[in-house]
Amino acid sequence: MENLKKVNRGYRGDGKAKLRKRLHHWNFKSLLSKIERTAKLSGLEVIKVNPAFTSVIGALKYAPQFGIDKDIAGTYVIGRRALGFKEEVPENYLKLLSYREYLEYAIYTYTEKEEELKEQLKKETNQYKRNAINSELKQVQKAKGLLLEKLKSLQDEPSFCEAVNGRNPKRGETKKVSQSAWQVLKVAFLFPVLGKVMSRDLSPLPPLLVEALWDRVRRRSVPLEVGGTSQ
Template sequence: MTSSEKEKGNPLLRFMELDGKLHLRITTGNREFIYAKVLREPSNSKDKWITFMLMLLESWQTKNYFAYTVELKLRNGEVYGSVSFELPTPKVKYTKENGVIAIDTNASPIHLAIAEVSKTGELLSYQTISLHHLLGLSQNSKDHHEWPLAHQIADLAIQKNKAIAIENLKKLRKGMRGDGKAELRKRLHQWNAKKFLQKLKRVAMLKGVEVVEVNPAYTSAIGMLKYAPQLNIDKDIAGAYVIGRRALGFKEDMPENYEKLLKDKAYLEFALKRYEEREKELRELIEKETNEYKRNALRSELRNAEYARKLLAHLIQSLQSEPSSCEGANGRNPEQGRSNLVSFVAWQVLRVALLFPIFGKVLPRDLSPLKPVLVEGVWDRVRSRLVPLEAGGTVPTRDF
């Protein structure tokens, strides 16, 4: 049976929302109904059910209803249904030729980092959107909140006359275990970034907004080491900025002072010593810890420290592996999507050499102490003290 575009739908079969969940209302008599809970879940990012759900939600909000056909069948005492509808194919109007709205998903704390990037690669504006209110909700309730959020971001792209840039869904990091950290593991289990980005892609398609997917490799590392201290922004905003620049075809060069640091044997030996000391501390903590979850977190940190130490030891031994910079910060990448493996490795080595040795932690929130290193090359102050710098200062916020 087919719903009407002029009315709210077919009086016999109609999809409705009850208590934040999708139901099919079935008429059994004169204004008598039964409500069947819909259990359908998208099978993949191209599943047309995502588009149907989007169109359904939008029709409820705008009162602009569309036609669909529902067919029900009874099998072994269970009711199965199929839905047919006309799939819209709007023309793409908002493209990356005018820049992008770049999205980075983050779990600690759980939020979206959004950066507006001009077509010439400059950061124009930024904001963050907390997703903490989604934790603990059922999947249907999450869908109820995520669809409007996807609309909000697509409308922002339309307002700014730009495309949307996201991480490639096939290469999106999973990290479901949370590296032994119970709270992080819980958040990752309760919110699926990939499902939200699938919704965003579908909303953007229906609104004529181009979506550019990029390889997410080392976008966070480049953002936190290069742009967070340089522009005095949060590391997650900086990661979104790198996603946006990569979507526009820009490559990231290694700043000159960072290149010099990776050739400074004395500094690298200082960094190596920091990791050796940390390994010893972690082994002692593991021996004393009785909580298995905390032991797992410590073991994960120990593996990372061992990897960092080996990486630095190899670099010190050879000092022949030059960091490979690209054409320049504003150089175009002639082959969009083709990653430079050597460059990525250089950023990983730089992350290992800088963050823990200087801050005493792997993921500091405030990266402003890196600015003197980045701009002036003053890592000798750190090396001479053989103790980490104290992170201070605040990061200002700026909204769209």
């Protein structure tokens, strides 16, 4: 199970009062201790693992691969991590992250959302709701920043831009990534493709995972020039 030290319960004025109330009444430490106690009585070993990005890896990699719920996929990642397995990024995800046109599209979706939130902020007078909008705006801007950094790295190494057209990774290139790299994958695929940071409907992901066919899941047309590069 995940080695949870604390759970983010939000803060007063964040615009998420109902969620804060639910989290306040959830005694996760008591639940985890009961699991450990029950396991011990049954002669079962409990292995605690780093919880970082288990949900993201499950949603991006195993839910679309096996056609399972994202929560079940997350527990699959926890189990693999407990057994010592390392997660590799699927090859077609790597191809798309090396494809300038896709990254430009992803950045464009965040730019649209950023402008939408700024307009909401101008019109909203309720301070609690403004706080919630501000929080979401910061997340969008952070995600956009990560993708802009990735795009810049491709501009510094233009040879990688043709990867989506079928180039296999060079010998010695590794698909194993640090856990923080999954954050880039999260912002590159979840919102641009699903329209949400995390969605129950992950059916648009298999075309990306299996064939890198991002055109099938594009949610809107993109201007001729995005991110300063003509398509």
